[in-house]
Amino acid sequence: MRLKLLGALGMAVLLAACSDNSDKGATTGTGAAAQTTGVTPGSEADLVANVGDRVFFELNKNNLSTEAQGTLDRQAAWLAKYPQVTIQVAGNCDDRGTEEYNIALGERRANAARDYLVAKGVAASRITTISYGKDRPTATGDDEQSWAQNRNAITSVR
Amino acid sequence: MRPSDMPLISDGDASLLATAFGRRGLIGAGIAGGILASPLAALAQGAPGAAEITVDQARSEPIPIVIPPLGGDFGQQVSAVVSADLGNCGLFRPIAGSLPAGMPDFGTYKSLGARALVSGTATSSGGALRVEFRLWDVLTGTQIQGTAYTAAAADVRKIAHIIADVIYERMLGEKGYFNTRIAYIARSGPRAHQTTRLAIMDQDGANSHYLSGGQWLTLTPRFSPASDQLAFMSYANNRPRVYMLNLATGRQQLLGDFEGISFAPRFAPDGRSVVLSATRGGGSDIFTVDLVTRAKRQLTSSGAIDTSPCYSPDGSQIVFNSDRGGTPHLYIMSASGGGAKRISYGSGTYGSPVWSPRGDLIAFTRIANGSFSLGVMAPDGTGERIMTQGFTVESPSFCPNGRVIAFCRQTAAGAGGAGFSSGISTVDITGFHERAIPVGGASDPAWSPLNG
Numbered sequence: 001m002r003l004k005l006l007g008a009l010g011m012a013v014l015l016a017a018c019s020d021n022s023d024k025g026a027t028t029g030t031g032a033a034a035q036t037t038g039v040t041p042g043s044e045a046d047l048v049a050n051v052g053d054r055v056f057f058e059l060n061k062n063n064l065s066t067e068a069q070g071t072l073d074r075q076a077a078w079l080a081k082y083p084q085v086t087i088q089v090a091g092n093c094d095d096r097g098t099e100e101y102n103i104a105l106g107e108r109r110a111n112a113a114r115d116y117l118v119a120k121g122v123a124a125s126r127i128t129t130i131s132y133g134k135d136r137p138t139a140t141g142d143d144e145q146s147w148a149q150n151r152n153a154i155t156s157v158r
Numbered sequence: 159m160r161p162s163d164m165p166l167i168s169d170g171d172a173s174l175l176a177t178a179f180g181r182r183g184l185i186g187a188g189i190a191g192g193i194l195a196s197p198l199a200a201l202a203q204g205a206p207g208a209a210e211i212t213v214d215q216a217r218s219e220p221i222p223i224v225i226p227p228l229g230g231d232f233g234q235q236v237s238a239v240v241s242a243d244l245g246n247c248g249l250f251r252p253i254a255g256s257l258p259a260g261m262p263d264f265g266t267y268k269s270l271g272a273r274a275l276v277s278g279t280a281t282s283s284g285g286a287l288r289v290e291f292r293l294w295d296v297l298t299g300t301q302i303q304g305t306a307y308t309a310a311a312a313d314v315r316k317i318a319h320i321i322a323d324v325i326y327e328r329m330l331g332e333k334g335y336f337n338t339r340i341a342y343i344a345r346s347g348p349r350a351h352q353t354t355r356l357a358i359m360d361q362d363g364a365n366s367h368y369l370s371g372g373q374w375l376t377l378t379p380r381f382s383p384a385s386d387q388l389a390f391m392s393y394a395n396n397r398p399r400v401y402m403l404n405l406a407t408g409r410q411q412l413l414g415d416f417e418g419i420s421f422a423p424r425f426a427p428d429g430r431s432v433v434l435s436a437t438r439g440g441g442s443d444i445f446t447v448d449l450v451t452r453a454k455r456q457l458t459s460s461g462a463i464d465t466s467p468c469y470s471p472d473g474s475q476i477v478f479n480s481d482r483g484g485t486p487h488l489y490i491m492s493a494s495g496g497g498a499k500r501i502s503y504g505s506g507t508y509g510s511p512v513w514s515p516r517g518d519l520i521a522f523t524r525i526a527n528g529s530f531s532l533g534v535m536a537p538d539g540t541g542e543r544i545m546t547q548g549f550t551v552e553s554p555s556f557c558p559n560g561r562v563i564a565f566c567r568q569t570a571a572g573a574g575g576a577g578f579s580s581g582i583s584t585v586d587i588t589g590f591h592e593r594a595i596p597v598g599g600a601s602d603p604a605w606s607p608l609n610g
Contacts, residue, residue, distance in 0.1 A: 060485065060507070062440065088396075095568075098509030098523050098552050099377060099424040099602070101479055101486050103177070103398070104435070104442040104463040108417055111440055130396060131419060135375055139573030140349040155437070 018121040021040060023110055042082035042158040050119045051078045051137040056111055059096070060105070075155055076120035086158045088112045092138070094147035106131030113153035128158070181401050190607030191354070193313060193320065198290055207351065220248065223274040224255035224267050224296075228289075230281035232255075232314050232378030236289060239318035240276065242362060243336040247562065248591030264299040272296045274329060276321075280314070287311040291321050293328055302328050315364055321484040331358035335557040336361060339377040339606045340564055341388055342582055344368060344483060345599035349575030352599075356390055356403070361557070361605070363595040378553075380603050381606045382425045388604070389413065389423035389432050402449075414447040414454050422465045426493075427473045435465040444478060444495075457495030468578055469493065470537070477501075477511040477520050477537070489521055490537060510552055513537070519587065521545075523552040532565055534587055555605045562586055564595070564603035 039045040047053050052075070057070035064072065079085060091110030093102040110129035118124050138154075139146035225241045226236045244250035254269055258277050267275050278291040293303040303324055307317045316337060323334030339370065344357040344366075355545045359366035370376055375393040382388070388403045400413045400420040414420060419436030420501075425432055431449055435442040444458040444467045460465040462482035469476055477490050480498070488502040488511050502508040506526025513520055519534040524544070530551045535542040550568035557564070564584050571578035582600045585592040597605075 012330075019383075032465070060481075095550065096525060096528055097486070097507070098466070098479070100435075101463060101481075101509045103419060103421050104437055104465050107437040107442070108440045108463065111437075128400065132375065135352065135354075137350055140571055140578070141573050142570035142578075151456045 029055060042085055047157060050073055054152045054154040056148060057109055062108045064112055064116055070114045076117050076122050079122045086126045087155050088128045088130060088158050090154045092136060092150055092152050093134045094150045095134040102133035103131050106133050109153045161267050169350050175610050193307055193309040193317060195305050195307050198306050200301050200304060220251040222251045222253055222272045224253045224270060224272045225276045226255045226257040229257060229279035232280035232282055232287060235314055236280040236318045239315050240322045243319060243322035244323045246593060248586055251525060254260050262294055264296050267296045282311045285311050287314055289317050293325055302395050323392040333559045335559050338558060341381060341604040342600045343377060345580050345601055349571050349578045359597055366597050379604045380424050381604050382609055383429040383604045384428060385609050391421045426470055427469055466510050470517050471517045477513055479509045504542060512554050514556050515558055521554040521563055525566040530599045546592055553602050555607050556610040564605050566601040
């Protein structure tokens with residue numbers, strides 16, 4: 001189950017990385033304007049392609065930027081449209097912190113995103129959180145751009 | 159005073175040794191882990207152990223010691239392991255030489271510049287192994303130690319490590335740490351999704367084997383004081399929590415009942431409880447969980463991230479990592495949870511503190527300008543000293559005598575994760591003698607106590 005989800009995420013990440021490399025890691029594939037055809041509405045692929053599955057954070061921070069809030073607003077609207085969908089929000093960190101601290105920091109980021117969604121009307125019972133610390137990087141390089149990509153909270157359909 | 163009446167080592171060291179040997183049964187006859195040790199009669203006239211060893215130079219200059227291949231069918235193997243242990247620790251300089259027949263000709267060994275000499279035999283017979291080992295002071299021409307070990311032939315490396323420990327102890331006056339193990343996380347696969355397995359090996363990297371499959375992300379194994387259990391973190395069923403593993407039975411069980419993620423476990427020195435942290439809201443709190451009653455007790459509630467707790471060896475205090483001041487730093491509080499006081503004040507951030515078994519130092523990770531350092535400081539925060547640096551150096555773990563730290567060293571990854579590596583190295587607390595343990599992809603070392 002988990003492997004399958006991560007597989008889907010990995011695909012999304014690859015696609016995103018191809019299309020958004022010039023964007024300093026601020027967004028990946030959040031092109032809400034262009035509806036991607038061929039994906040099931042209310043699915044993980046729909047979320048990734050048409051809503052934006054992730055928000056990004058500054059170094060050692062969990063504040064939600066205006067851009068992040070925009071992404072979460074779209075997620076909240078999407079979740080309102082598909083009330084049967086439950087989600088997991090996974091917090092992640094770059095690898096410039098210690099393993100244990102980053103587990104807590106990732107959870108703090110996941111909770112920040114979760115709290116925002118709940119404030120926007122998503123039932124808390126539809127959201128679980130998890131943190132992978134620095135152990136599941138999206139971008140596998142070690143440079144500022146990769147680290148910015150890896151400081152995130154990723155929403156996935158359960 | 160005749161030489162044979164002189165103390166072998168100082169009184170302080172003697173009591174240390176007495177404690178160590180008394181418990182481990184190395185000098186007198188005794189059984190430890192199916193290994194029988196008994197004293198060997200001296201070859202020379204006079205009582206065994208009649209030499210005085212001066213260790214003044216040992217800290218600055220490695221002790222030259224001749225370790226020839228012992229006699230018998232296992233002799234070569236025993237000597238190789240003993241030589242590697244003593245050479246790798248940086249405090250000895252093993253010298254190749256020939257095995258003496260009977261009483262050594264000390265002049266020959268003196269001319270090699272040796273201070274000490276090892277002789278003996280290691281012979282197997284029907285699956286049983288008998289190792290006779292003697293340690294000689296080359297300068298005074300006397301036997302310092304003579305012991306015979308009998309065990310299963312499969313324990314040949316273990317016996318060699320025990321012999322290396324005896325030599326270390328006799329020459330330096332403090333306990334060795336060669337007959338110990340290191341629990342760790344074995345890592346393989348792509349950078350973005352590493353397969354992690356709980357694993358264990360001898361301290362020199364031999365006898366490595368997995369303790370768990372690689373299905374779930376698994377992190378931070380920690381030894382119980384009796385070495386019979388590991389506490390660790392597993393993402394089993396996508397619920398990251400702390401578990402216990404009984405090393406003898408293989409039985410695994412969840413530890414404690416927490417709403418959030420439970421992580422960063424460490425045993426109390428008395429082995430009766432585990433201290434850990436659990437996420438709540440935007441932070442994490444530190445708890446203890448009693449291993450008998452399973453009762454949990456909350457020690458911090460700062461609202462910030464409080465994690466990586468580690469007891470002082472006397473159990474009276476806990477050092478931990480917290481960002482209650484804005485960025486991650488090191489704090490010390492009483493074991494009951496009160497009176498937290500910050501101890502790290504350098505630039506950058508600090509994490510993964512661990513208290514030396516000697517009690518006098520705290521090792522930590524420091525991160526500044528995107529690069530990591532491993533250092534030590536006194537428990538009051540003074541005397542900070544960096545031992546090693548790198549792209550990522552973290553997760554320090556002390557060997558039982560506190561002289562050496564095992565840690566995780568990772569290299570930076572290029573595009574697509576190319577060039578990434580994660581391994582376990584050791585470094586002397588002086589910062590000298592850093593070396594990688596040859597075990598492949600690994601992280602999260604946890605050095606066992608002496609009986610490990």
